[in-house]
Amino acid sequence: MDYSAALDQAIDKLHEEGRYRTFIDIERRNGAFPRAIWTRPDGSQSEITVWCGNDYLGMGQHPVVLSAMHEALDATGAGSGGTRNISGTTVYHKKLEAELADLHGKEAALVFSSAYIANDATLSTLRKLFPGLIIYSDALNHASMIEGIKRFDGAKRIFRHNDVAHLRELLAADDPDAPKLIAFESIYSMDGDFGPIEAICDLADEFNALTYLDEVHAVGMYGPRGGGVAERDGLAHRIDMFNGTLGKAFGVFGGYIAASAKMVDAIRSYAPGFIFTTSLPPAVAAGAAASIALLKTAEGQELRDKQQLYARILKMRLRGLGMPIMDHGSHIVPVHVGHPVHCKALSDMLLADFGIYVQPINFPTVPRGTERLRFTPSPVHTTGEIDALVRAMDALWSQCKLNRSSNVA
Numbered sequence: 001m002d003y004s005a006a007l008d009q010a011i012d013k014l015h016e017e018g019r020y021r022t023f024i025d026i027e028r029r030n031g032a033f034p035r036a037i038w039t040r041p042d043g044s045q046s047e048i049t050v051w052c053g054n055d056y057l058g059m060g061q062h063p064v065v066l067s068a069m070h071e072a073l074d075a076t077g078a079g080s081g082g083t084r085n086i087s088g089t090t091v092y093h094k095k096l097e098a099e100l101a102d103l104h105g106k107e108a109a110l111v112f113s114s115a116y117i118a119n120d121a122t123l124s125t126l127r128k129l130f131p132g133l134i135i136y137s138d139a140l141n142h143a144s145m146i147e148g149i150k151r152f153d154g155a156k157r158i159f160r161h162n163d164v165a166h167l168r169e170l171l172a173a174d175d176p177d178a179p180k181l182i183a184f185e186s187i188y189s190m191d192g193d194f195g196p197i198e199a200i201c202d203l204a205d206e207f208n209a210l211t212y213l214d215e216v217h218a219v220g221m222y223g224p225r226g227g228g229v230a231e232r233d234g235l236a237h238r239i240d241m242f243n244g245t246l247g248k249a250f251g252v253f254g255g256y257i258a259a260s261a262k263m264v265d266a267i268r269s270y271a272p273g274f275i276f277t278t279s280l281p282p283a284v285a286a287g288a289a290a291s292i293a294l295l296k297t298a299e300g301q302e303l304r305d306k307q308q309l310y311a312r313i314l315k316m317r318l319r320g321l322g323m324p325i326m327d328h329g330s331h332i333v334p335v336h337v338g339h340p341v342h343c344k345a346l347s348d349m350l351l352a353d354f355g356i357y358v359q360p361i362n363f364p365t366v367p368r369g370t371e372r373l374r375f376t377p378s379p380v381h382t383t384g385e386i387d388a389l390v391r392a393m394d395a396l397w398s399q400c401k402l403n404r405s406s407n408v409a
């Protein structure tokens, strides 16, 4: 085989479809988020505003988080030096897991290298624990759940996105005695829509199924203590297993599950993606624990309130200009473009001409024809920066002769 030609072919295909990804080289400025320095391919630099980060609340620069990280770094050094089972469990990991269990009102939590790994490792391991298990998965679940479910060596059913009637049909068609698990998300981050948590919990009760809820985009962001949408809606006790990240609203890095002590003990003991990998650096665990603790307080609520306010303002202003925004009432502001080349061109012009960085979201992250710009306002943006963004979008929409006046639900 001509390996080099095969690689050319694979990469050319992406170029032809307008979905070849390029890294934008940015350096966020501690204390000045969302400002960052952009280094162009020719080495020249300029200051930009980041509008597509998932550090939704700016916790990545919060002094309490940074000081917890500095303290742990000075106390223990850089890495953990081992897997959790072999010398890699520290007081920082234990504290972080206790903080997470408390956040979700569960007996226990288990930290992984990322939420991606937590989803993949947990879902793919369940067959070992529940022989004959059938997994019911929302059609728009994140790639990490899909990968875990693909590797899960058991029966799988895909229900249409948020379609509770379809889920019921699938559950009803299976053996009533078979063990079952429903895997879904509380916020689907590309559209910003919410999963029907209560209705799915009702079905789970009716069909004796377990519930597995990915709250990656909701933890820190919703609920009086940042426990996510299930906490906000008083439903946390009805969820058997939560999945969350430490890398988005908590501003650090890592992922986790939270569940009963027995469930966590079993996953801890059977999941290769947990067992055979180095644990998080203690400083990372310390920063994440500090961030979670802070977001449980009144200060956390203020940050959440301000973020929600800015999201509403941005949506209102873009809608006022007739931009096709996708508004489901969450903290995410996607603007529908519908073409990969236009989407990339808009993103390039925003960056080069206005110093505004928003990454184009193209296939396979979203279906073809639904390409979009996905804005993530935060409490560390200013009203002046919102204003600059709205003006830039208005100018480019006119320059590119794009449609106005339709809202995409």
Ligand SMILES: Cc1ncc(COP(=O)(O)O)c(C=O)c1O
Residues within 6 Å of the ligand: 114, 115, 116, 117, 119, 142, 144, 185, 189, 214, 216, 217, 244, 245, 246, 247, 254, 255
């Ligand atoms: C729904 C969902 N689950 C899981 C993940 C993975 O999170 P992490 O970045 O911690 O791996 C993501 C990442 O964007 C996500 O959107």
